[in-house]
Structures are given as C-alpha cells and as structure tokens.
Amino acid sequence: MLAYMTGIAWRSMRRNPWLTLLLVGGIALGIAVSNSFVTVMYIMAGHPIPHKEGSLFYVEMDAWDPQRPWDDEEPEVPPDQLTWMDAMAVLASDIPSHKVVMYRSELTIHPESKDIRPWRADTRMCTSDFFSMFEVPFAHGTGWGRDADKGPEPVVVLSFETNNKLFGGENSVGRTLRLEDREFKIAGVLAPWRPVPKYYDTHNGQFNEIEEIYVPLMWAEPMELWSNGNTSNWKSFDWSQFKNILASEAVWTQAWVETDPSKKEAFMDYLNAYALEQKKLGRYQRPVNNRLLTVRQWLDAEEVVPDEARSMLIIGLLFLGVCSVNLIGILLGKFLARAPEVGVRRALGASRRSVFLQHLLECEMVALIGGAVGLVLCFGSLRLIERLFEMSFRLKLDPLMMTTGLGLALVAGLIAGIYPAWRICRVPPALHLKTQ
C-alpha cells in the first residue's frame, strides 16, 4: 500500500514540475536558514568534553572584599579566578588525581632565523597536568612531567601553528627556543586543536584560538611574567614589586581539578578547611564560599552563548514556520485542482483517511527532498555566517545536525500540508461524475 501511495505521490509531483520545484525551494530555504541557526547554537552551547562532565571541576574560592561581594547583583557568587596563594593551595592537595593552575601571559619569542621577526606570543602559563586534563592532542613529543613543574625547567610546548611558523612544521622536539632572555627546550608540539568554546579559560574571548606557546607555571616569579588576562583586586598594594602581586588578594589565575566523584566531597572539605585556616590569618573575611563547578556549570555561569545566538535561533525557527505557512496556499491550489480525480477515487472506494494520508505522504516526500536541498544550501549559509562574523572556527554540519535538518523539514511539511490534505479528503465522492 505504501509503495502504491508513494507511486501516486511521485507521479503527482512530476505532473507539475514547476510547482513541485517551488515547494521544494520553499522548504529548502526555510531549512537552510533555520538549520544554520540551530547548528550555530549547537556548536556554541555544545559540551566540549562530555565524558568528563562528572570528573572535571573548576575551582572557585571567595577571599574577596568583606564589605562588598564580587557581584553586586548576585552576591552569593564567588570571584571567577583565584589569587596566587589560593591557587598554590589547590596545587598542594593530593586528593584530586589531576590538578592544574594556569593563567594567560605574553612572552617575546626570539626566533633563531633572522627572517622571522621577534613577536610577543600569546602564552599559557600552566602546570603539567594541563595536557592530560584537557586531552590536548600532540603531533610530536609530549608535555612536561610533574618534576619539570617544580624546577621549573626551561621547557616549552608549541601549538601546531606556532611550530609551522617557526620551524616550517618539522618535528622540533629537542630544539631550543629563546623566550624573553632565556633558552627553552621544546618538549612537544601540539596537533591542530581548537576547542569550541575555549572552555578551560573563557575570559578574553570564549571563542578565541588557543595560545601559541605553553610554559611551566612556576616561571612566573623568576621571569616576572605578568598576566595578560583579566585581573581584579579589592585590597590596595604596591604593584611595582612582582612578589607583592603573588602575595596579594588580586585574582588572576584559574584552577581546575580532576577527581572521580567519590573524592569530590573530600576535596571540598580540604578547601573549606583551608579557608577556615586562612580566616585565622586575617584573610577570607567573607563567609566560606568555595565551589567546584562542572564544565557545564562553568559555561553557564560564564554565559558563553551570546544572546544574539539565542535570538537568531528563535527567529530561524519562526522563519521556517513562515516558509511552511506560505506553502499552504500553493498546496491548496495543487490539491484542489485534482478534486475530480479524488472524487473518482473516492467513488471507487478510497476512504477519507487514505486520501488524507496520500496527500500528506506527498507533502512529506516533497519536504524530504526540500530538506536535502536545504542541507546543501546550509553548507553555504554556514559559510556566510562564518564570513559575516569573521569567525575563526568552522561551523560544521555533523550527522546529528543533518538529521535535525531533515527532521525540521518533515515538521515543515506537516505544517504546510495538514490543512490542504484535510481539505482535499473532504471532497465528496464522484462530485464531478455528472456528464451534464
């Protein structure tokens, strides 16, 4: 029966190719637009590392100003970065299986080759667990070990692009690179890596590219490497001495821990105990307010998805609605023009239900074709969006988004077709069998 109905539908579509083209075009346009915005939202709001949702945590501690909360509008929220001292306390704990403290800085790279001018490179100062915690892929070599953290040893990891720029893409592990006034040994080169969003540090641009080089955190003090990210402070001190910054209440570092869920409580206890201890030393004068945020909680708190993406998602879906409604008129005309044929079929025994389903099937077939064409157009429209917003990351249609596109097409076909199909199935049998 289905095959028979499909055959009728197919023949009907072919009978009036221009009309069918118009219908396909309408759905395709609607899908191209709506699915693009759905995809943008999906990519921006996507979880970058779902299998670690229960084990990777961002650390927040509230050593902020006793007279005023970090955020006037949300007074129960702690600062979103840590002081150097508190970050060291996180590193000191053995409870998490992995932990990282880091911040963003800028170091001058002095290339050996005179053809490349020195430049100030975007740098991530971090401890060794950074690479395993965030599953950073390597093309050559590895990160440095925990011992290298302590020294600190003069080692550096290059991003894929930086390695291309400096060494033409060859395996540069073991070679030296001059950073500022010191020679560093290249321990590893990353494979191309572009987490979207840049979740491990969303400050200064949650959709930015990753840093160019990675240097052990402890070089901060000997090289007096100041932060290039956000810094906030409530308790004045003399900034001219770097060691003062490290001892201050200024927050400018980020800390993440990885621990299996059973140890999470224990780590919280550790943090709380530390806070109470610090109270005795005159710090932490606000109520103890330490938090461990999962990646999802962190992304939500940082409001990573721009409002415009939300607006465009709603608008995109409504646009699809408008396209569908617009097709209703065309379908009505098409179906009711065939009223005589339907009258004959009904006279020959077709039930109202089968006429209804027949026409709905035809709508959905057109919708599917429209959806497929729409997906092709979607590649183009995503490219356009990338260009309009000068995005540096690709908006890709993965299998889930393609399925969503086809699903949306089926819904659009339903919206467009249900009323015309209902109208045509109500044609009484043999209305036009009179010979007069």
Add this chain to the structure above:
Amino acid sequence: MLKMQNVSKIYRTEHIETHALSDFNLDVAEGDFVSIMGPSGSGKTTLLNTIGLLDTFERGSYLLDGVDVSRLSDRQMSRIRNEKIGFIFQTFNLIPDLNVFDNVDVPLRYRGMPAGARRSAIEQVLDLVGLSSRAKHLPMQLSGGQQQRVAIARAMAGAPRLILADEPTGNLDSAMANEIMDLLDKVNETGTTIVMVTHDPELANRAGRQIHLLDGRLIDLKVDAPRPLYHGSRSAAARPSPAGA
C-alpha cells in the same frame, strides 16, 4: 426591445470551425415572454449569452433597446447588464460566502445606489419571492428552490426591463418548478420582458411565444399574438412537440 439580424457566433479551434449560431434573426417586443427550446448543442445557451451581452458574436447586428451593441465598450456593456438585464442562472450562481441579503445586494452595489434605497429595494424583492425571513441565511442553508428564488430576487432587485433565465427550473422538482414559473408569470405581468431557455416543453408552453433552435438556427414554430396583461389562471395545455426535434 431587442432585434438580432444575421447574427453568427463562431468558435474556431485549430482544425474545426463550429457555428454555434448561424445567421440568426430574432425580434422580441417589450413585455414578451419568450421560451427558447432545443436539444443539447443547439446553441440555446450561446443565444442567451449573446442576448445578455455575456459573449460577443462574429457576424450580424444586435440592437438592444435601439442601441447597436457592437459599438459598446466593456464598461458600457457592464452598465447595461447591470441596469437593463437581470440574469437567472441554471446553477443559481449565488455567492456562497454571502448571505441572502448581500447576494441580492450585489447588482445594486454596482449601480451605485445609496444604502437606504438598496435596503428598501432588497426588502421589497425578498418579500415578492417570499424569503424575507431568510435574509441572513447563507446559500448552503437553503433548499434548491429557495436558492433559485433568491437568484430571481437578485435578478429583479434593480427592476430590469429584460430578464434572461437559463433553465430556471432545471435543477428543481416539479412542485417547485411550478412555483418558480408562477413567480416568473407574476414578473412578466409587471411588464418585464422575459426570455427563458428550457428543455421542458410543458414549461415552454407557459410562455407566450416559443422559439426552437436546432444547430444554431431558428425554427420558429408557433407565434402567438402578443400576450395581453392577464389576470386569470391559465391551463397548461399540452402542445404538440416541435417537428423534427
């Protein structure tokens, strides 16, 4: 009232030329009640269309009320249709989205009559056909006979001098058909010329004059004397069928 001379209506396709009307002559005087009969394809509807200015013709001349219609613009023809002619269609042709009142109102609107005058004309004519109580009903809520009566009311609302009826009882049962014919008689009594197309000889006999068509030509079998205004009842005496029909 109207005078047609040598009128021919020709339909041309790629291969065939059909003469729907051939060298047709017709004279109808004011106040006549003429019936036009003939088998299918004889050109009855074409003749009515031509008389009513619904369609054009290729040859001959047609004077309506002394006016040569071939000189008329579309606008002028519309005006004549609106003011001088009333149509009663075989398929009623009531507008389904309008109620009875609004349906009868249609030709009056095109005449540009003010609202008050329209209202009283409509009420009068609905009363004449006996449907005053149904003024707000939609056509689909009425029986066939009632719909035809509305159509008659509509045709008469503007007091036209010529009424053209195309099989006015074709879709009705005999009881209703008689009612309709009585109504038409009443209308004719007021001096309105009626030209009626029918295939039913009994009905045709109620007209004062019968015209037969065959293949687009006129076969005028019997011509009565012009009918005087008339007050009594009348028996529908059967007349012999037209020869060669």
Add this chain to the structure above:
Amino acid sequence: MLEIGPIFRSLMHTKGRFWLVAGEVALTLAIVANCAMLLVEKRRELQRPTGLDEANILVVGSQAADAAFKDRAYMRASIEEDLRALRAASGVVAATPITQIPLSGSGSSTGRKAKGSELNSIAAPYFVVGRDALAALGVTLVEGRDFIESDYPDPVWEEQNTEVPTTEKPDRENVIVTRHFADKLYPDGDALGKEITNRDATDIDTIVGIVDRMHGSWPMSDVGEDVVLYPGNPGSDRGVRYMVRAEPGSIEDLYTSLDEKLLAINPGRMIDVKTLAEIKADTYSDNVGMQRLLGIVIGMLFVVTSLGIFGLTTFSVTQRRRQIGTRRALGASRLGILRYFLVESWIITGLGLTLGAGLSYALNRVLVGVADAPPMEAGLLALGIVIFWLVGVLAALAPALRSTMVPPVIATRTV
C-alpha cells in the same frame, strides 16, 4: 463604492482563506518587526559618536625586544625621543603616550564614588595619559581645564616611591572625566572641582576638567561612556602605546611611514601601527555582522511572504472564477472586479497586520526575556506595518488584475 461590508462578512464565513493570509502576514510582521528592532539597535550602537576623532587617530604600539628596556631611565628616554619625533612629524597634530586603547575591548578599571558618599563605589574605567592628551584624543573639554605641567607626577619619584597611601596620607591627583561619568557620581551636575575617591579614601581625585563625551575601552558595555583620565607617564619595560592625531588628509601617509621612522630611532623593539578606526571596526565587527545577517533575513522574509500572498491570492481567485463571472454578468465592470479583490486584499492584510502588531509585542517580550533583546518601539512597528501593507497590496495586484480577465460567460457554463 467599496463593498466593505459584504467583503468583511464574506471573510467571516470563509475562515480558511482569511486566516491563512492574515495569519501569515501577522507572523511575518512579528518576525520582521523584531529583526528590524535588533538591527536598529545595533545600528544605533555603531553610529554613536565616540567623542574621539577616530577618523584621524593612529594607535602606535611599541613592544620592547631589547633587554635594555628593563632599565627605567633608558625606557623613559626612549619614550621622550619617540614623542619628540612624533610631534615634529609633518601632519601630526598631537601625540601622547597612553596605558590602554579606547574602543579596543581591552582596558583597566577601578572603583570610585563621590567623596564622603555612603554609596558603593562604581566602576571607573581609566586611562593614564601623557601630555597633550586631549588634543591627541580629539575630545572636547566643556568645563574646567586641561592638564597642566604640575598635574603630572615626576616619573623618577613615581618609580622610587613605595609608600602605600593611607586615609591620613591619601594619594591625590587631578583628573579629567567624561560628563556621563561625572553625572553618575554628582547627579546635580556640579561635579567640577569635586572629589572622587576609592572606598577608604586612600586615593582622592579632584575633577579639574569635564569632557563632553568619550567612549572608553568597552564602548558597548554599561560603562562604555565612563572615562577617567589620569595625568602620568605611561610606559613599562614591556613597551608603550601612543595615540597620534593627524591633520585631516595626513593619516594615510603617516600610517605607512611611522613604523620606519620609529624603528630608525630605536630598532630594539617591534612597532605596529593601526588606525583607531580599524580598532573600532574590529571591536564592532560582530555588530556589523549581525546587522547584515538581520538585513538578509528581513529581505528574505519579504520575498517569501510576497510570494506566499501572491500564491494564496491567485488560488483564491481561481477558486472563485464562477463568482467573478456572475458578478460581471450582473453588471460589474472590470474595474469593479479589480476594486473588489484589492479591497478584499487590503482588508485581509489590514486585519492581519493588526493581529501582527499584537504578535510583534508578544514575540518581543519573549526575546527580551530570553535573549536580552531591545524592547519594541512603536514608531518602528508602525513603519513596518506601512511597508508591509504596501508589499501586501503589490503582491496581490497581479492576481487581482488577472481576476478582471475572467469573462462573464463563465457564469453560464455548467461544468
């Protein structure tokens, strides 16, 4: 003779046709109006005057590459050399060193409140600037005075002073602020001469001048127009930035020649030159992208809806051929038929747009709540309604014209 009454009544009886077009018009208006509102908001944001003369300002960044810059004296001497050269260059109106770049998205902020006020301090974005700053920025002083030489602290003293200010011995400076910021702290408009402080009044700044407008580092934020200018000696061992204002017409030449000129003076660093206009464009690039995207969506909506109205009206006319023929038979002229369908189209569109106005507000409420969109403005909505109405009429025009071609003879056809 417009037949409005009967047309309206007939629409009430044929729910399908009416609701389809009216509903479609309503939905499309709602979307178009909200997209237009977003677009207008973005456009306004972009076109606000910044107070700066961004068409004529270059931003020069000097990044230290040579270790010699770690010596403060060397660094300061180098900056002095640079400024001399810049100020002497032909086509340059003024140049000043500065700690951060306005309109760049990157900056510094501290907390300030009116002296003695019990309220919490508010965010005070600031720039530390050298001499000639107001001229180099192109901002307009409307009250008080520009900085004078005695306002600027001695750089050597600055470097060697390690005292932390206290409430007894606060750190005092003269500052110039924007009117927008001054009004936040002194709403009565009498900020000139008054003092602003941090919470424990260890830093006290006296407002000696008020600038009518200047956009700061984050122009699209709530504090976008709040700026405090501190007189000082910008520059560190990492480098320094200069704002260089050019005479109208000179900016092109300076853009290409300045880096060579500065590298000739001291090659131990990296120079990059950008125009302030470039920097602003970069900061606003999402804004512009959004405007374009919204424009495209609005355009497509109009096209799609016009086609839809065209289609539905054509269908509706085709369905009523017999009716059209009957009307003609009853005496309607071609013009009368045209008028009928146009009036019908107007009524449907008009009712649809009325419905759409309500829907626009409803959709707007959703977007405001979920996506922080701007609230709908009646003027814009009204404009949208007018444009849409015209579009609706035009879309229905062709089918309406076609309807006049239906011959009266259709009325007598029995098929």
